[in-house]
Amino acid sequence: MTSAEPSxxxxxxxxxxxxxxxxxxxxECLEAARAAGRRVLAVxxxxxxxxxxxxxxxxxxxxxxxxxxxxxxxLGRVASDVEVLGIDEAQFFxxxxxxxxxxxxxxxxxxxxxxxxxxxWGQPFPPLPELKALADELEQRYAVCxxxxxxxxxxxxMVPVVDGNLIGGPREFEPRCAEHFTPLPPPAPKxx
Numbered sequence: 001m002t003s004a005e006p007s008x009x010x011x012x013x014x015x016x017x018x019x020x021x022x023x024x025x026x027x028e029c030l031e032a033a034r035a036a037g038r039r040v041l042a043v044x045x046x047x048x049x050x051x052x053x054x055x056x057x058x059x060x061x062x063x064x065x066x067x068x069x070x071x072x073x074x075l076g077r078v079a080s081d082v083e084v085l086g087i088d089e090a091q092f093f094x095x096x097x098x099x100x101x102x103x104x105x106x107x108x109x110x111x112x113x114x115x116x117x118x119x120x121w122g123q124p125f126p127p128l129p130e131l132k133a134l135a136d137e138l139e140q141r142y143a144v145c146x147x148x149x150x151x152x153x154x155x156x157x158m159v160p161v162v163d164g165n166l167i168g169g170p171r172e173f174e175p176r177c178a179e180h181f182t183p184l185p186p187p188a189p190k191x192x
Contacts, residue, residue, distance in 0.1 A: 009105035013131050014114040016141035018155035019175045022114040023056055025139065026086050027064045029112050030056075033084040038110075041082040042066040043075065045092035050169055056088050059169060072097040076104060083109060090115030095126045095192070102134065120157045120166060120173075121188035122181060143175030154181040 012029070014022045026042070034040045042056050046068045051057035056064040064086075067078055072093040079085045085104065090097055090113045101111050117128040132138055142151035152175035159172050161184070176182075 009108045010110045010136045011101055011105050011131070011134055012110065012112045012137045012139070013128070013135040014112065014139045014141060015117040015128050015132055017118060017143055017152055017175055018116060018173050019059060019143040019170070020141035020152070021058075021143075022116075022141055023088055024058045024060070024062055025141065026088055026112055026114040027056055027058065027062055030064055030084065030086045033110070038083045039081060040084045040086070041079055042086040042088065043069045043078065044088045046070050047092045047167060048089045050167065056086070072100045075100050079104065079109065085109055085111050087111065087113045088115075090127060090131065091119075091125045093127065095130065097127045098130045098134070101131065116155075118154055119189070120155065121183040121186075122154055123188055123191075126191045145177040145180055146174035147180040148177060150177045150179075152177050152181075154178065156181055157184055 014025050016022055030040050030042055042064050044056060044066045046053065053068045054066060056066045069075060069078055073096065101113065104111055113131055115128050116125050119125045142153060145152040154176045155173045156176040157172065158174050
């Protein structure tokens, strides 16, 4: 490889249900890259308004500086001079995140993408299935089922949905294994 050629990019996907430690793991990866001297940026979608719009924030209080980006198409612009891009809550960007990730990886960047892979109806939550299929590295994470303590792959809505808002935290959701998971009643969304 000559110095004019970009280094090989990578797509790392961290997937799982709510409370599986996806954001904590993303923060660990970004901190390690920064400690290694790489130019790092974290982004989040403005729909994730639970904590701080300028921070990745775990449910247990860990934080990492982040930029709020409303559209996947803007990621190339905000990440123009970074080597490692962390994307949290990928499900909020939808399927249009997939070609953007492919393009950024092709330019030699490392992308670390974290997101929920099943919605509260138990359906695959785009774009995670597509990103998992393209990943150079996949870390599937699990929480502990709130009923039996086994590995949880789903999250159960614990309070009524108000005004269609499904964003929440520990008061609104609980991790559940397949046996103890009850999906929200229909109609489930249809993802395009």
